[in-house]
Amino acid sequence: MGIHRHSVVACLVILLSCAGQAQAQALSRPEALLKKMTLDEKLGQLVQRAGGRSKALNSKLDDAELERVRAGQVGSYLHVAGAEPLARLQKVAVEGSRLGIPLLFAMDVVHGYRTIFPVPLAMAATWAPESEERAARVAADEATSAGLHWTFAPMIDIARDPRWGRIVEGAGEDPYLGARMAVAQVNGFQGGNLLRPGSLMATAKHFGAYGAAIGGRDYNSADLSERTLQEVYLPPFYAAARAGAGSFMAAFNDIAGVPTTANKDLLRGLLRERWGWQGLLVSDWGAIGELINHGVAADRAAAATLALDASVDMDMVGGVFADDLKDAVSKDPARLKQLDEAVLRILRVKDQLGLFDNPMLYADKDREARELLSPEHRQAARAVARQSIVLLKNDNKLLPLRAPDIRTLAVIGQLADDGLSALGSWRAQGKAEEVITVLGGIRSALPKGVGITYVPGADPRSDDLSGIPAAVKAARRADVTVLVIGEDYDLSGESRSRSSLELPASQLELAKQVLAAGKRVVVVLANGRPLAIPWLAENAPAILETWMLGVETGHAVADVLFGDYSPAGRLPAAFPRTTGAVPFNYSANPTGRPADPDLKKDTVRYHDLPITPQFSFGFGLSYSEFRYSELAQSAQSVDPGGRVDISITVENTGGVASDEVVQLYVRDPVASVARPVLELRGFKRIELASGARKRVTFSLTPEQFAFWSPRGQWLIEAGRIDFWVGASSTDLRANGSFEITKTHTGTAPAAALPTRVIVSSN
Numbered sequence: 001m002g003i004h005r006h007s008v009v010a011c012l013v014i015l016l017s018c019a020g021q022a023q024a025q026a027l028s029r030p031e032a033l034l035k036k037m038t039l040d041e042k043l044g045q046l047v048q049r050a051g052g053r054s055k056a057l058n059s060k061l062d063d064a065e066l067e068r069v070r071a072g073q074v075g076s077y078l079h080v081a082g083a084e085p086l087a088r089l090q091k092v093a094v095e096g097s098r099l100g101i102p103l104l105f106a107m108d109v110v111h112g113y114r115t116i117f118p119v120p121l122a123m124a125a126t127w128a129p130e131s132e133e134r135a136a137r138v139a140a141d142e143a144t145s146a147g148l149h150w151t152f153a154p155m156i157d158i159a160r161d162p163r164w165g166r167i168v169e170g171a172g173e174d175p176y177l178g179a180r181m182a183v184a185q186v187n188g189f190q191g192g193n194l195l196r197p198g199s200l201m202a203t204a205k206h207f208g209a210y211g212a213a214i215g216g217r218d219y220n221s222a223d224l225s226e227r228t229l230q231e232v233y234l235p236p237f238y239a240a241a242r243a244g245a246g247s248f249m250a251a252f253n254d255i256a257g258v259p260t261t262a263n264k265d266l267l268r269g270l271l272r273e274r275w276g277w278q279g280l281l282v283s284d285w286g287a288i289g290e291l292i293n294h295g296v297a298a299d300r301a302a303a304a305t306l307a308l309d310a311s312v313d314m315d316m317v318g319g320v321f322a323d324d325l326k327d328a329v330s331k332d333p334a335r336l337k338q339l340d341e342a343v344l345r346i347l348r349v350k351d352q353l354g355l356f357d358n359p360m361l362y363a364d365k366d367r368e369a370r371e372l373l374s375p376e377h378r379q380a381a382r383a384v385a386r387q388s389i390v391l392l393k394n395d396n397k398l399l400p401l402r403a404p405d406i407r408t409l410a411v412i413g414q415l416a417d418d419g420l421s422a423l424g425s426w427r428a429q430g431k432a433e434e435v436i437t438v439l440g441g442i443r444s445a446l447p448k449g450v451g452i453t454y455v456p457g458a459d460p461r462s463d464d465l466s467g468i469p470a471a472v473k474a475a476r477r478a479d480v481t482v483l484v485i486g487e488d489y490d491l492s493g494e495s496r497s498r499s500s501l502e503l504p505a506s507q508l509e510l511a512k513q514v515l516a517a518g519k520r521v522v523v524v525l526a527n528g529r530p531l532a533i534p535w536l537a538e539n540a541p542a543i544l545e546t547w548m549l550g551v552e553t554g555h556a557v558a559d560v561l562f563g564d565y566s567p568a569g570r571l572p573a574a575f576p577r578t579t580g581a582v583p584f585n586y587s588a589n590p591t592g593r594p595a596d597p598d599l600k601k602d603t604v605r606y607h608d609l610p611i612t613p614q615f616s617f618g619f620g621l622s623y624s625e626f627r628y629s630e631l632a633q634s635a636q637s638v639d640p641g642g643r644v645d646i647s648i649t650v651e652n653t654g655g656v657a658s659d660e661v662v663q664l665y666v667r668d669p670v671a672s673v674a675r676p677v678l679e680l681r682g683f684k685r686i687e688l689a690s691g692a693r694k695r696v697t698f699s700l701t702p703e704q705f706a707f708w709s710p711r712g713q714w715l716i717e718a719g720r721i722d723f724w725v726g727a728s729s730t731d732l733r734a735n736g737s738f739e740i741t742k743t744h745t746g747t748a749p750a751a752a753l754p755t756r757v758i759v760s761s762n
């Protein structure tokens, strides 16, 4: 097709004049603003202050604080909320400060703002990223209606040691599952575009290996190989960066001696330069000053320079950038340039959120009143809560309970009526009195006429066993006992690591006595981490893992107990047999002496314990049963750029409508470095009516087998790949293999890449 000569000339003229205009308007709004800023005003943008003392919420700031805002000494507040008070505060910044730069308001809205959803570990147990996304959307709608712009979530640290209290905040042990949940939350919070009304800027945290804290002790050093870092801990972060997370938070801890807050290679080198992410990087609470404790900075000025050099933009609460950076940047033009970059990144985020055009965007009291704890939000929380429940054991189909067969029911356990514990760690504006507890849920589900007794029995917080006899008496008299035991809200979360994964002593004692006395006893576990429960696993006929399910806990548990909903949650992290068996991970490397349950010695195992976990990764029972059949694959080999489709039919043969989570695992059996014995590379939660069948197709590409080579690049080696489709990492139902034809390099962490899944009726 020919193009006329004079039309080419006309195009050139247009292009040139556009370029001229563009030059005249070349400065973006943040850039133009930067030019007008004094050094103090620049430093002020880097400052994030807490509304309240410590972490308590306070949006009504005193005069001295407001004076700081007027003087342009603050860029952001955290732990503030409320449409009205935040509008007043924003007005001070916009109308009272010289340049009128709006403030960013932030909070840890982690699993809900007022409508509290299940804790993130529980939401990961849904294996339904679409549910995570919905939960994050509801949280964003509520939080933005209360004036917030920014949440410190999702927490996407991989956690392979359940002693670590913060395992409750993330998606568990697996990078592939973790990456899917990370993306779902970023999309949910941000709604795809920061400018969209109701968009809450997400923070991927805590970059990059906070979950690898040695011994599971919070804040502790991590010391791990570059391969493990790249393949296991970083993929959810890569996925979150690609999904457009507006902000990242640097972790408190050090990796092999380099505190992350000062880790230039990781922050500036990998995150910004290699991954190309240009969002707002915030420190964790006071972490810049803590560089002194880490022993890499002699004083606050040195700490400030290290953090700025590593490309940390905002100083959460520490006041180090505010007080101790000025000297360095006034003396050194290179530092000043780094400061300008940090300021620009902060201003850009404010611009992207639309705050320069409408700083009062989220100051709408009426919307706030409508959104918080709306009936639809409660409904959504109930739907996600019941999806999170994992059925660990169900001997002789004790569950579901048939209400008509019950005349008397005993509910036992202090946790059965503990609204606060049901909310879990990071409760934002959740209120214990708004929680439907397990007891409340059971009461509202039971038909009238059924006698119900409630006895607290024993409190997980105390060693007092004096309430147990009354519990035993109630269990003895009842047709059915629902025994709710586990951890209270204060046993998991930040700075809540435990040296033991056993049930608190009072809970185990209560269980032993009630199980000995009661006729049909269902154990409902409530906890924020995988526990070691060998006694229960052996002796309880039925165990439901219900984590901490948020504001709709009781309804969700009752839905499952009475069979209105068949449980289909799957463990996002294995339950060990004993504390001494952690860390344990299904996706371990093979050894020269592979674990073989039949070989009694000289293999990789403990002398006194089976090598398997109590309940494995991906495990969970159902009220129904499923048959996997007709495995097919589209090709026997795949070239770079190609794909292999793996299809399987899943049929609900158990007579009860239920979801099933179809899981795809892979292994590269021979490579230049040992590859894990199994890796999750696809999953899909599907709904199946009784007798229904569905065909699930997973599409794999060679890039999903890239590993971190000793040369520091993603490498895909030619050779055989084995795969399995099944119901858990230890219930593999069908398998096959294919060849990757050529060795080539990849660009991204394999676990970060999503497997396309198509479900068709069949």
Ligand code: BGC
Pocket (backbone or CB within 6 Å): 055, 078, 108, 152, 205, 284, 285, 494
């Ligand atoms: C936690 C972060 C949190 C911050 C603000 C810190 O102690 O590590 O996860 O976002 O506090 O509350």
